[in-house]
Amino acid sequence: MATICSEAGDEINDPGAAPYGNFINYYTFNPPENRLSLIPATLVQDLGYSRDKDTLILDVGCNSGELSVAFYKHVVPEEESHRRTVHLLGFDLDERLIERAQQTNPHPDSITFIPLDITGDVGRLQEFLTRRGCPRFHLCVCLAVTMWVHLNHGDSGLLRLLSRLASLSQHLLLEAQPWKCYRSAARRLRKLGRSDFDHFKALKIRGDLAGHARRHLEEDCGMELIQSYGSTSWDRQLLLFRRI
Numbered sequence: 197m198a199t200i201c202s203e204a205g206d207e208i209n210d211p212g213a214a215p216y217g218n219f220i221n222y223y224t225f226n227p228p229e230n231r232l233s234l235i236p237a238t239l240v241q242d243l244g245y246s247r248d249k250d251t252l253i254l255d256v257g258c259n260s261g262e263l264s265v266a267f268y269k270h271v272v273p274e275e276e277s278h279r280r281t282v283h284l285l286g287f288d289l290d291e292r293l294i295e296r297a298q299q300t301n302p303h304p305d306s307i308t309f310i311p312l313d314i315t316g317d318v319g320r321l322q323e324f325l326t327r328r329g330c331p332r333f334h335l336c337v338c339l340a341v342t343m344w345v346h347l348n349h350g351d352s353g354l355l356r357l358l359s360r361l362a363s364l365s366q367h368l369l370l371e372a373q374p375w376k377c378y379r380s381a382a383r384r385l386r387k388l389g390r391s392d393f394d395h396f397k398a399l400k401i402r403g404d405l406a407g408h409a410r411r412h413l414e415e416d417c418g419m420e421l422i423q424s425y426g427s428t429s430w431d432r433q434l435l436l437f438r439r440i
């Protein structure tokens with residue numbers, strides 16, 4: 197089996213086969229309910245987005261789309277789906293996962309999946325916004341992605357990711373993996389006899405990852421923390437930020 201998880205929430209896996217966290221069966225060991233049970237179903241209304249206007253949600257690193265779809269259904273109840281104009285755009289750098297997400301998408305009118313690397317050219321996200329006349333996404337969801345960008349692109353890559361998310365969103369829901377997950381990912385890679393993640397040993401941002409992310413978003417990106425939804429069963433905080 198390529199992936200298992202521990203109760204502590206380490207992404208114990210075969211990172212050699214999924215060096216970006218692009219696990220093919222992610223939702224068999226981290227089902228959407230683990231996170232959704234912490235997020236209020238009234239989130240979109242709570243943030244002040246009305247029924248009459250388009251609400252745009254961005255899901256960063258959406259894997260095979262299961263959480264994206266479950267999140268959409270969670271915040272847009274069935275009986276409201278025909279009245280509300282909530283659109284979710286999910287993207288992932290792994291094209292196979294996106295193909296799977298597209299094939300199983302139950303709401304192609306409201307949910308769109310595209311292949312895209314958040315560390316590269318994000319012109320397609322800007323196009324999406326421009327077509328809908330919005331300067332940014334109302335809500336950007338970035339769950340369990342920061343560690344993979346950090347390991348593959350280093351400290352500067354992590355900070356660039358956070359800055360980019362802040363510039364793209366009015367509200368940002370962030371789940372940053374804690375440091376123990378980094379150690380597990382690197383250890384597994386070594387056990388497989390493969391070389392370390394390019395940046396692992398050189399990372400200066402370590403320890404309290406959620407705290408580091410919060411500081412950068414608040415001090416350098418014009419955002420403020422407005423809500424913490426507690427910790428998942430994997431001991432990860434779900435933090436909600438707002439553009440000031």
Ligand SMILES: C[S@@+](CC[C@H](N)C(=O)[O-])C[C@H]1O[C@@H](n2cnc3c(N)ncnc32)[C@H](O)[C@@H]1O
Binds near residue numbers: 289315
């Ligand atoms: C551990 S999975 C989390 C999936 C989903 N966000 C969730 O929480 O259920 C991490 C996902 O981030 C994606 N990813 C990693 N780096 C990325 C990047 N630079 N751009 C887009 N997606 C990325 C991976 O392909 C993978 O599907």
